[in-house]
């Protein structure tokens with residue numbers, strides 16, 4: 001048999017907030033690389049996830065959801081990051097939710113059209129669709145909205161149709177040799193993932209708007225005799241937010257730190273000593289300079 005040519009290229013995963021882009025990427029990579037929560041706008045950075053297969057390498061770029069939230073510096077940064085990921089990419093993977101089409105989905109599709117790149121659409125959360133007969137007309141509508149290369153109904157949480165989706169993605173990429181070593185999963189340093197794992201707990205544990213007013217900075221990240229010593233700072237905008245995060249007698253912060261540490265130990269594969277502090281920095285999310293200092297940089 002003639003071996004298939006190796007393929008390699010980048011795929012930008014785009015879509016409105018909360019459609020399941022990060023869940024899909026983790027599932028395709030077989031590891032929790034990017035953080036997820038049931039809250040919209042969990043993803044704040046474009047993250048590269050590398051999938052190496054015998055027949056090639058897919059370089060996935062997970063992007064923040066394209067959204068229409070209030071106009072502050074952080075929101076502008078998120079939309080800019082999502083759109084920038086479409087420049088110089090080989091393929092777009094638009095993720096939508098089965099049975100739903102909103103103005104934000106339309107914005108995501110517009111950004112693909114504006115970038116003039118080929119796109120596959122993954123119709124996610126089919127497990128949630130109570131009436132399966134609605135899928136066909138929904139796919140029909142999608143195919144009328146844009147000339148997608150493929151329309152693939154999937155369930156990111158259940159894993160349905162993901163192998164098929166991955167093969168379609170690979171065959172749409174240009175021929176080429178892998179650019180990263182086979183065991184490399186991302187281009188981000190370990191301290192980036194440490195900050196993300198603390199932020200994931202904030203997104204999951206605290207109600208409503210509070211997590212959006214926080215960010216995490218890793219002040220210290222050291223290896224000592226086979227274990228990691230990590231100091232994390234949670235930045236908040238108001239004293240009241242600090243009090244909520246810490247909780248009665250520090251219980252809430254303690255639980256957040258324990259869970260973050262357990263996930264870090266799984267991610268890094270070694271014991272972790274984690275300390276977490278909460279500090280006040282006025283309006284970090286609306287100030288471009290403060291954002292840049294916290295790592296939100298183009």
Ligand SMILES: Nc1nc2c(ncn2[C@@H]2O[C@H](COP(=O)(O)OP(=O)(O)OP(=O)(O)O)[C@@H](O)[C@H]2O)c(=O)[nH]1
Nearest residue numbers: 017018019020021022023040041042043065156157
């Ligand atoms: N039922 C069901 N839920 C899903 C599926 N995929 C994702 N979800 C849920 O949808 C929510 C959002 O998932 P994320 O992966 O964080 O979504 P995202 O598109 O990355 O969100 P942003 O960070 O806001 O851009 C989570 O609660 C997931 O568990 C699916 O196939 N079926």
